[in-house]
Amino acid sequence: MILxxxxxxxxxxRVRIAMGLKGIAPELRFVHLTKAGGHQxxxxxxxxxxxxxxxxxxxxxVRLSQSMAIMEYLEETHPEPALLPRDAAGRGxxxxxxxxxxxxxxxxxxLTVTQYLERQLAVEEAKxxxxxxxxxxxGLMALETKxxxxxxxxxxxxxxxxxxxxxxxxxxxxxxxxxxxxxxxxPTLTRIEAECQQLPAFQAAAPARQPDAE
Amino acid sequence: MILxxxxxxxxxxRVRIAMGLKGIAPELRFVHLTKAGGHQxxxxxxxxxxxxxxxxxxxxxVRLSQSMAIMEYLEETHPEPALLPRDAAGRGxxxxxxxxxxxxxxxxxxLTVTQYLERQLAVEEAKxxxxxxxxxxxGLMALETKxxxxxxxxxxxxxxxxxxxxxxxxxxxxxxxxxxxxxxxxPTLTRIEAECQQLPAFQAAAPARQPDAE
Numbered sequence: 001m002i003l004x005x006x007x008x009x010x011x012x013x014r015v016r017i018a019m020g021l022k023g024i025a026p027e028l029r030f031v032h033l034t035k036a037g038g039h040q041x042x043x044x045x046x047x048x049x050x051x052x053x054x055x056x057x058x059x060x061x062v063r064l065s066q067s068m069a070i071m072e073y074l075e076e077t078h079p080e081p082a083l084l085p086r087d088a089a090g091r092g093x094x095x096x097x098x099x100x101x102x103x104x105x106x107x108x109x110x111l112t113v114t115q116y117l118e119r120q121l122a123v124e125e126a127k128x129x130x131x132x133x134x135x136x137x138x139g140l141m142a143l144e145t146k147x148x149x150x151x152x153x154x155x156x157x158x159x160x161x162x163x164x165x166x167x168x169x170x171x172x173x174x175x176x177x178x179x180x181x182x183x184x185x186x187p188t189l190t191r192i193e194a195e196c197q198q199l200p201a202f203q204a205a206a207p208a209r210q211p212d213a214e
Numbered sequence: 215m216i217l218x219x220x221x222x223x224x225x226x227x228r229v230r231i232a233m234g235l236k237g238i239a240p241e242l243r244f245v246h247l248t249k250a251g252g253h254q255x256x257x258x259x260x261x262x263x264x265x266x267x268x269x270x271x272x273x274x275x276v277r278l279s280q281s282m283a284i285m286e287y288l289e290e291t292h293p294e295p296a297l298l299p300r301d302a303a304g305r306g307x308x309x310x311x312x313x314x315x316x317x318x319x320x321x322x323x324x325l326t327v328t329q330y331l332e333r334q335l336a337v338e339e340a341k342x343x344x345x346x347x348x349x350x351x352x353g354l355m356a357l358e359t360k361x362x363x364x365x366x367x368x369x370x371x372x373x374x375x376x377x378x379x380x381x382x383x384x385x386x387x388x389x390x391x392x393x394x395x396x397x398x399x400x401p402t403l404t405r406i407e408a409e410c411q412q413l414p415a416f417q418a419a420a421p422a423r424q425p426d427a428e
Contacts, residue, residue, distance in 0.1 A: 062306060088291050092278045092283050108322070141264075
C-alpha cells in the first residue's frame, strides 16, 4: 500500500492516524504542497490524481483520493480494529462529527483558499489569519456543544475507543493551534485530544514525526 | 422520518435525491437560510442542531447532521436500491467522487463564506462571484478529467445505476449554473446530469419543486 502524504496536510494526517490504529504500515511518498512550483502541480502527479491533493492511496489496482473515502476503504478492507461503531446510529454520529471537520472547517483554511485571498483579493496577512480563526472557532464551537451534551461521548468522540471522528479531530486541533486559535473554549475537544495523544498511532502520525517534516 | 430542508441548499438537495431513489417519503420541515434573522439561527433549531445548518435528519431516536453522514445512514438502514457498489474499490471510488463535491467545492460557495467575504472583507459582488466560479471550475475540471478517463464511469458516475456520487453531482451542477459557471468544458458531467434528470427521484428533489421554493 502506498500513501502520498505531506507532513503538514491535515487530511493526510487523518489517514496516517487511521492506518496506525489498524496496524497498516504504508510506503510513504511525499508531495510538497507549499514549495514554489510544488510537486502536487507536477504533470506526473496530476496524471495520477487530477485533484493534485494529498492524501492519495494506491492499493494494488485501487487509486483513491479524499481522506474520508480512503478511511472508509481501510475500514472495509481492514475491519479490525473497527474505527466505526457497529450500530447504524453510532456510525452516523461518528461520520457526522468527522464530516463537520472535513467538510465544514478544513476546506476554508486550505492553502488554495488562503492563496486566493492573498493573490486575487489582496487580503492582507492579518485578515487572512482572522478568516482562518473565525471559521475554526464557529466550527469547533458547534462540535464542542454537541460533544459536551451528548451521552454517546466517552473518553473519545464516541465511546471509549477511537473512531474516524478522532482521526479527524486531532489534526484539526493541531492546525487550529498552529493558526493561533485559542482552544480554551473547547474543553471537551481538548480533553479528547489529550486522550488520543496517549496512543502510539496518534503520536507516530504527528507532522513533526514525518520523514518530510521541515 | 423528518428531514429539515431548504429548497436551495445543495446539501439538502443531495439527501432529497437519495431518499427519493430509496422510496423514502420524509416529513419535510423547512429552515429558511437567507431570510434576515433566518430560522437556522433560532435558538430552538440550534438546540436541536448546534451547527444550525441543513439538512438535518430525525429518525426515531437518531439525530443526524451532515449530508454524507445522512446518506450513509440511509444506505445502511434502507439498503435497497443500493446507492453504493458492492465492492470496496467501487465504494471507495463513489465516496471519493462525492467527497470531492461535498468537501472541496461546495464549502467555498456556502452562504457563511460569501457573507464573510462581503461583510468582513468588503469584497464586492463581482469578485465574490468570481470566487465562486473559480472554485467551481477547478473542482469540476478535476472531476471531469477523472470521470472522462476512467472505465468505471458509465451512464452514471459509477456504472449504469445512480449512486451517492450522482446525488452530489446534480445539486452541484444546479448551483454552478445558478452562479454563472460555464458548463461547456464539462461534457462528461453534464452528460451524466442529463441521464440523472430522466429519473423521477432527481426531478422531484429539484429546488423549484419544493414546497418552500420562492
